[in-house]
Amino acid sequence: MLFATYGAPAPQKSSNPLVIILGVCGGCVLLVVIGVVVMGVIGVNAFKGVTGGIVTMTKTMPEFLGDLKSHNYSGAASLVDPSAQSNLSESKIKAMEESVEKKLGKLESYPRQFSSQSQNTMTTPGSGGGKATMVEYVYTYPLTYEKGTATATFKFLLDASGAQGGDFSKMKLSGKVTDFKLQPDSQ
Numbered sequence: 001m002l003f004a005t006y007g008a009p010a011p012q013k014s015s016n017p018l019v020i021i022l023g024v025c026g027g028c029v030l031l032v033v034i035g036v037v038v039m040g041v042i043g044v045n046a047f048k049g050v051t052g053g054i055v056t057m058t059k060t061m062p063e064f065l066g067d068l069k070s071h072n073y074s075g076a077a078s079l080v081d082p083s084a085q086s087n088l089s090e091s092k093i094k095a096m097e098e099s100v101e102k103k104l105g106k107l108e109s110y111p112r113q114f115s116s117q118s119q120n121t122m123t124t125p126g127s128g129g130g131k132a133t134m135v136e137y138v139y140t141y142p143l144t145y146e147k148g149t150a151t152a153t154f155k156f157l158l159d160a161s162g163a164q165g166g167d168f169s170k171m172k173l174s175g176k177v178t179d180f181k182l183q184p185d186s187q
Contacts, residue, residue, distance in 0.1 A: 054173065054175065055175065056174070056175025056176070057137070057139075057156050057173075057175040059175075060079050060154075060175055060176060060177060061114060061139060061141065061154050061177075062110075062112055063075075063079060064076050064079045064154070064177060064180070065110045065141060065143070065152060067079070068093070068097050068107060068152075068182075069107045069110070071094075071097075073090045073091075073093050073094040073097070074090050076090070076093050077089060077090035077093055079176055079177055080176060080177045080178075080180075081156075081157070081174050081176035081177060081178045082174075082176075083157075083178065084176075084177065084178045084179060087179070088177065088178075088179065088180055093180070096180075096181075096182045097182060100145065100150050100182055100183070100184055101145070103147070103148075103184050104145035104146060104147045104148045104149075104150060104184055105145050105146025105147045106145065106146050107143060107144075107145055108144050108145060108146060109143075109144045110141055110142070110143045110144070110152070111141060111142065114139040114140060114141050114154075115140055115141060115142050116139070116140045117137065117138065117139045117140075118137075118138045119135060119136070119137055119138070121134075121135050121136075133159075134157055134158065134159060135157070135158040136155055136156070136157055136158075136178075137155065137156045137157075137158065138153060138154070138155050139153070139154045139155075139156075140152065140153050140154075141154075142185075143182075145184075148184060148185065149184075149185045150182060150183060150184045150185055151182075151183055151185060152180070152181070152182050153179075153180065153181040153182075153183075154177055154179075154180055155177070155178050155179035155180070156173065156174075156175065156176075156177065156178055157173075157178040158173045159173070
């Protein structure tokens, strides 16, 4: 009579171990995906200044050479980093180009892409365990003049001194020229 009033008890649900394992694994995968997305956002923000500087660098060099070819020395000087303008002024750029043109004639062509690149790391004494405080990027271009060839060397400086302690968002790379040399190739 007891069953008539309350009805039969509901059958007990069986827990499938496969469903439990897949549920736990799915939760772990979701946590990993969230972690990767968060780390990606942090990484992008940390290197935004550096990547912007690298993009600017790749545009600066051909533009600088174009200004040399057209004798637009003020345009070339505008592509120099403010920290280097006293050493690489419009008049110094003009003097370099005129010196090479005197020997080799007019600049005829240059490639759109650099021919070589290198990197020099500099540390400042007492910078905390010999960590890099400056990184210098060096790019060379072969130039073709009427009577021969020359090599243009660009240098760009990455200031990593603010990145001590792992804060890479404080790295600075303007993408503007910090040093430039123009020399005829030996013939």
